[in-house]
Amino acid sequence: MATWEYSPAPESAALAQLRPSYRPFVDGAFVDGGGEPLKTVNPATEEVLAEVGTASAQDVDTAVAAARRAQETTWGPMRGAERAKYLFRIARIVAERSRELAVLETLDNGKPIRESRDIDVPTASAHLFHHAGWADKLGYAGLGPDPRPVGVVGAVIPWNFPLLMATWKIAPALACGNTVVLKPAETTPLTALVLAEIAAEAGLPAGVLNVLPGAGDVGAALVGHEGLDKVAFTGSTDVGKQIQQRLAGTGRRLTLELGGKAANIVYDDAPIDQAVEGVVDGIFFNQGHVCCAGSRLLVQESIAEEFSELLLRRIETLRVGDPLDKNTDVGAINSRAQLDRIVDLAAAGDAEGAQRWTSSCPLPERGLFFPPTVFSGVEQTMRVAREEIFGPVLSVLTFRTPEEAVAKANNTPYGLSAGIWTEKGAKAMWTAQRLRAGVVWTNTFNRFDPTSPFGGYRESGFGREGGRIGLEAYLDA
Structure with a gap:
């Protein structure tokens, strides 16, 4: 190819x-x-x-x-x-x-x-x-x-x-x-x-x-x-x-x-290609250094396998490197202290039994970089699902019903943002009304406007x- x-x-x-x-x-x-x-x-x-x-x-x-x-x-x-x-x-x-x-x-x-x-x-x-x-x-x-x-x-x-x-x-x-x-x-x-x-x-x-x-x-x-x-x-x-x-x-x-630990909820009737792009933007924008980053992906069980395949294929195309290069998608981690924290929390995901997938994109030989990383098989008690990593690390959980999706999304001490992906307007409204988050995006993520209030x-x-x-x-x- x-x-x-x-x-x-x-x-x-x-x-x-x-x-x-x-x-x-x-x-x-x-x-x-x-x-x-x-x-x-x-x-x-x-x-x-x-x-x-x-x-x-x-x-x-x-x-x-x-x-x-x-x-x-x-x-x-x-x-x-x-x-x-x-x-x-x-x-x-x-x-x-x-x-x-x-x-x-x-x-x-x-x-x-x-x-x-x-x-x-x-x-x-x-x-x-x-x-x-x-x-x-x-x-x-x-x-x-x-x-x-x-x-x-x-x-x-x-x-x-x-x-x-x-x-x-x-x-x-x-x-x-x-x-x-x-x-x-x-x-x-x-x-x-x-x-x-x-x-x-x-x-x-x-x-x-x-x-x-x-x-x-x-x-x-x-x-x-x-x-x-x-x-x-x-x-x-x-x-x-x-x-x-x-x-x-x-x-x-x-x-x-x-801080935040936002959930990005993908229903089985979601526009899948659009949702993949939204999930990628939600977690890898600004190297994941975003308080409202969609760091928890909740995907409906019936499409979880298909969605994960498409998602990993898309992440594999992200280019990590020189932030001044206009082709770069994921830049440098802001400080050595922050990079150390990301490394420690990713190691905790390994230790607690989550399955780590890491992009094969080569990293620069010098500088502070961390590759796009996805953890699957994540349980809600794991640190990667509960603590704000503030880096390019995504945790994937599944759900069967809308009620379960809302319960898992709200199972966090945070409440800054959330995302919903569905073609059904009524389902989006039903979900948004039940999410404890200051900002809820539907079929998009990380959209900011000075006319719209933001907070948690x-x-x-x-x-x-x-x-x-x-x-x-x-x-x-």
Whole structure:
């Protein structure tokens, strides 16, 4: 049988305009941080990209004070239509610099350039445009006749979607008249700092946006700061619980978007070829570094064998390699620590008796990579079925009836997302109504839109981001 061979099609790393060093952004200027500098690494090569200055506890105090001053004297009193102008400018510049941002994101994060270029950066720009449109219409959002900003927001974001997660927090906060102190992930600070540069280029008043790179100690100092009015956190469930305990009784608002262990339910009447593509996208998009990844496949027993054959055949075609190559489907794992966790949990699947299948796609000789992997014969008590792996690892379970599918899908402490594949609209609605998940996709997966709210239940957190409802967390009615 003839096979396609793809010639290398690398994007130029020079487009990222990478600099040897980056600094925190506080009160409208880039400053020397008081913390120990860190080196951010390209996970595809494990080579150092740049040195990044980090914030100290004093820098956190300075940033929060600057944000408070700007919120009370400049940004908060400003008319919504005027705030919208700044957000529109930022959105346009993000779109204009999209190629630079996409390459920089891929270098710093390890995700394929195709995803950074076609998904992350355009969606980030879309969130800014969308919320710019809300800035002068908040009184018509159904959230009270005279909604007011909460105040100063402390935002902590993860490493899997650095630029996109930054805009998810910044866009609604600024549209509602709040100011922001943002702490990007330790391993992926670069696009957040370029976003700060873009905000300055757009003329955003000093103090409205502050960006503080650093490790967990900077995040802890920020979320526990008494000068904040709200904390918005996206990250692991364990850290989310710590933040919730710390803020309990303080009166400060909190929204948490945490981990997940989503079920992708494939009924026997599903459009099989379409479902195969959806399952592949659900788990291997962004190397599985997705909180709403469809990491549990629940396939109806009557089609399980046929579906598995088609699925493995499709996975075998995925190309793992240089994230800057436009032909790459699965890029690099973001960090050595995350790769070690994926390896450990996959080994647990072997030890507990699940059958491992691994793609034969060759891996690069250097860098942090893990091949697409599928575990079959999985029981619900196994760690690969219960714990968030956050990598390109799929667990396959079967079911006989819709009731069993729902019971297995809900048998998790998480509740962020789910997928349903069926040609019967009534069956899809019946299933969706019974799934304990914040987002349920039907005959698709991983579809995001700034007009649609996103968030979870139980150990996947609380609060919603995006859409009209997502404004509520940033307003006092």
